[in-house]
Amino acid sequence: MQLIKVGLCAFGMSGKVFHAPFLTEHPGFFMAAIVERSKQESKAKYPDATIYRSVEEMLQSADIELVVVNTPVQTHFEYVKKALEAGKNVIVEKPFTVNISEALELVKLAEEKNLFLSVYQNRRFDRDYLQVQKILEEGKLGTLKEIEIRFDRFRTEPSAKEHKENPNLKGSGALHDLGSHLIDQATQLFGFPEKLFADIFSMKGSAFANDYFEVLLYYKNDLRVRLKSSVFTKEAHYAYILHGNKGSFLQERTDSQETELVAGAIPTYNEDWTKPLTGTDGILNYLKENSDSERTLTSTEPGNYMNYYQDIYEHIVFGKTLPSPGSEIIQNMKIIEAALESSDEGKVVDLTNY
Structure with a gap:
C-alpha cells in the first residue's frame, strides 16, 4: 500500500480527536510531523512523528506531501497559503477561511500549483x-x-x-x-x-x-x-x-x-x-x-469519519473524486x-x- 506522509499543524482538540487517531489507524497514512509550539504531548501516543515548533519550520524541514491545517480559523489563510507555496497538498479544517476573498485566492493558488485543497467537512x-x-x-x-x-x-x-x-x-x-x-x-x-x-x-x-x-x-x-x-x-x-x-x-x-x-x-x-x-x-x-x-x-x-480520509487516500493514489474540495466549499462561504x-x-x- 502506498504510504502518504502527513504533517499536522496543531495538537489541540481537533488534532487529538479528529485527525491524529484516523491518520494513525489508516494504513495508507504515516503521521510524520506534528507542530507543538512548546509542549511534547504528542510524543507519548505518536513517537514516530517529529515535533516541530512552528508551521514554517515543519514546511521547511519535514518530508511530507500532505498538510492538515487545523489551527484557529483566523490563521487558515496564512498557513494554507504557505503550505501550497511549499508544494504540499492541503486539508484545512472548517470553516474554510474567514471570508470569500481568502477562499477564492487559496483555490486559485492550489490550481496554479496543481495541488489539491480539501475542507474537512466531517x-x-x-x-x-x-x-x-x-x-x-x-x-x-x-x-x-x-x-x-x-x-x-x-x-x-x-x-x-x-x-x-x-x-x-x-x-x-x-x-x-x-x-x-x-x-x-x-x-x-x-x-x-x-x-x-x-x-x-x-x-x-x-x-x-x-x-x-x-x-x-x-x-x-x-x-x-x-x-x-x-x-x-x-x-x-x-x-x-x-x-x-x-x-x-x-x-x-x-x-x-x-x-x-x-x-x-x-x-x-x-x-x-x-x-x-x-x-x-x-x-x-x-x-x-x-x-x-x-x-x-x-x-x-x-x-465513520475514517471514510473522509479513505476518500482522500483514494484521490491521491487512484485519482478518485476529491472530497469537499475548496472550490465547492466556496459556496458555503x-x-x-x-x-x-x-x-x-x-x-x-x-x-x-x-
Whole structure:
C-alpha cells in the first residue's frame, strides 16, 4: 500500500480527536510531523512523528506531501497559503477561511500549483445526516416543502477559546463554527439557494461572538430550508425535520463519534468502530401509493469519519473524486457572508449577487 506522509499543524482538540487517531489507524497514512509550539504531548501516543515548533519550520524541514491545517480559523489563510507555496497538498479544517476573498485566492493558488485543497467537512459522515440522505433518496416524502436543520448545545458560559469568542475577530462565533456544518449539509442535500434571510447575535451578550443564528434559505419551487443553532438549549430538538407533500421525517442527532473519540476511543480502519445505537432515533410518516398512512420508527446505521480520509487516500493514489474540495466549499462561504450581511442590515439577500 502506498504510504502518504502527513504533517499536522496543531495538537489541540481537533488534532487529538479528529485527525491524529484516523491518520494513525489508516494504513495508507504515516503521521510524520506534528507542530507543538512548546509542549511534547504528542510524543507519548505518536513517537514516530517529529515535533516541530512552528508551521514554517515543519514546511521547511519535514518530508511530507500532505498538510492538515487545523489551527484557529483566523490563521487558515496564512498557513494554507504557505503550505501550497511549499508544494504540499492541503486539508484545512472548517470553516474554510474567514471570508470569500481568502477562499477564492487559496483555490486559485492550489490550481496554479496543481495541488489539491480539501475542507474537512466531517459531519457529512455523521450517522444522522447519512440517514437523512437515505430517506431523501427513497423519495417517500414526495416534493419537499419545508426543512429544518439544527445543531444546538447547552453552553451558557463562554469558552476560553479567544478565536471563537472574541466578537472583534473575523471568523469567530457560531455561524462560522457550527454554521459551516449546517450550511454544508443544506447545500449538499438541496444545492445553492436563491436568497436568504438571517438573524445572528450573541445570547451571552455583545462582549462575545455570535452564539445564536437562524438562517432561512429560499429555493426554487417554494422550498424553504431553515438552519438554526443556540447554546441555550437544555432540552434537545429534532436535529432534522423534513416535510413534503407525501410525508414527514424527524431525525434526532445521535452520532456519537466525537463523544467517543474525546473519551479515548480508537477508530478502526475499514469497519464500524462506534457503539451501536440502542433503540430508535427517527420517525417516518408518509402516504403509501394506496393513500394509506404508514408511520414507522427508524434507526440509523453507524457513521465513520475514517471514510473522509479513505476518500482522500483514494484521490491521491487512484485519482478518485476529491472530497469537499475548496472550490465547492466556496459556496458555503458565500452563504456565511450573505447571512452576516442579512442580519446586519435586516434584509433578504439575493444570492445571485454572490
